[in-house]
Amino acid sequence: MKRVFGIVGLLLVTAASAIAEPINRYCPIGKESIQKSAGTITYQGREIGFCCPGCDDMFLAWDDKRKAEFVALALAKKEPHDDKPAVTSEPVAAPTLVSIHPFPLNTCAVSGEELGDDAQVREYDGREVKFCCKRCAAKYEANPSQYNESIDEQIKTAQRVGYPLTTCPLSGASFFKEGKFTGVEVVHKNRLVRFCCNGCAGKFTANPAPVFAKLDAAIVAQQSAAYPLSTCVVGGDSIKADSKPVNLIYANRLYKLCCASCTNGFAKNPSKYVQALDVAYAKALRAAPPLQTCAISGEALDGDAIEVVAGSKLYRFCCDRCAGKFRANPDMLAGKISD
Numbered sequence: 001m002k003r004v005f006g007i008v009g010l011l012l013v014t015a016a017s018a019i020a021e022p023i024n025r026y027c028p029i030g031k032e033s034i035q036k037s038a039g040t041i042t043y044q045g046r047e048i049g050f051c052c053p054g055c056d057d058m059f060l061a062w063d064d065k066r067k068a069e070f071v072a073l074a075l076a077k078k079e080p081h082d083d084k085p086a087v088t089s090e091p092v093a094a095p096t097l098v099s100i101h102p103f104p105l106n107t108c109a110v111s112g113e114e115l116g117d118d119a120q121v122r123e124y125d126g127r128e129v130k131f132c133c134k135r136c137a138a139k140y141e142a143n144p145s146q147y148n149e150s151i152d153e154q155i156k157t158a159q160r161v162g163y164p165l166t167t168c169p170l171s172g173a174s175f176f177k178e179g180k181f182t183g184v185e186v187v188h189k190n191r192l193v194r195f196c197c198n199g200c201a202g203k204f205t206a207n208p209a210p211v212f213a214k215l216d217a218a219i220v221a222q223q224s225a226a227y228p229l230s231t232c233v234v235g236g237d238s239i240k241a242d243s244k245p246v247n248l249i250y251a252n253r254l255y256k257l258c259c260a261s262c263t264n265g266f267a268k269n270p271s272k273y274v275q276a277l278d279v280a281y282a283k284a285l286r287a288a289p290p291l292q293t294c295a296i297s298g299e300a301l302d303g304d305a306i307e308v309v310a311g312s313k314l315y316r317f318c319c320d321r322c323a324g325k326f327r328a329n330p331d332m333l334a335g336k337i338s339d
Contacts, residue, residue: 281313
């Protein structure tokens with residue numbers, strides 16, 4: 001099954017086998033106008049287009065009869081679609097809130113080597129873990145606890161920077177004292193959650209769902225106002241109320257998607273979209289940075305300032321060394337930087 005994605009895919013096609021235009025105007029999954037950015041697949045010698053990344057996999061999961069029926073409708077220009085004017089007289093539903101937990105590290109859980117497209121993806125007790133090869137997966141399965149501690153520490157280090165809350169999601173008590181974190185950290189399904197005490201952490205471990213729901217709602221409320229994009233970070237389409245948008249929470253951060261199909265596209269390559277949102281935040285916040293001096297050294301900042309996007313905030317430093325200090329201990333240094 002041939003897949004085509006933008007310029008890279010086109011470079012692989014010879015003139016003798018030039019790719020035809022998609023036969024459909026509307027996506028078989030989202031029922032919206034197809035987009036070039038979503039790519040195409042070839043089914044029975046005909047190109048099928050989609051509205052969002054991830055829709056292709058859902059189409060391929062259909063049985064042959066259903067796929068053939070769609071092809072027939074597309075050829076007759078009668079494929080179903082939802083491109084209709086929005087009805088303004090009726091209340092519009094709020095975006096669907098979805099939380100996902102793909103493996104957040106770019107390195108193998110065992111060897112520490114960078115993961116490639118052929119990474120081994122496994123799930124253990126609801127937690128996704130990735131490996132560079134089957135041998136590493138076997139080593140992990142032989143002694144999971146040996147590697148889980150290292151995985152958890154890496155996740156804590158990465159997600160402390162930009163952690164959205166300063167109070168416990170259960171008690172409401174602050175987990176900071178004199179600028180230092182004094183609480184308890186738990187990693188559950190590749191996500192960091194902070195509590196004021198072991199008692200609250202134990203309640204969460206026994207029943208995580210209510211805490212995640214409360215934390216997710218707090219993240220949406222906190223990060224929506226400053227969210228820098230009006231388009232879907234995955235598909236690039238406008239986020240419209242009538243397209244059934246999604247507020248996606250990944251690693252304690254909000255990502256606004258145009259539709260549920262883009263959730264699948266995001267989950268395939270989260271780091272790509274994390275970087276894209278970082279760039280958008282930096283561009284939006286650069287015009288009015290909170291400080292004109294480095295929060296670590298106190299030196300004046302110039303055009304060569306090192307920028308670190310943490311959650312929904314932009315921090316700027318005079319050099320890599322100062323930025324590294326912030327990443328290593330964001331709790332102590334974040335208090336020096338106003339919002």
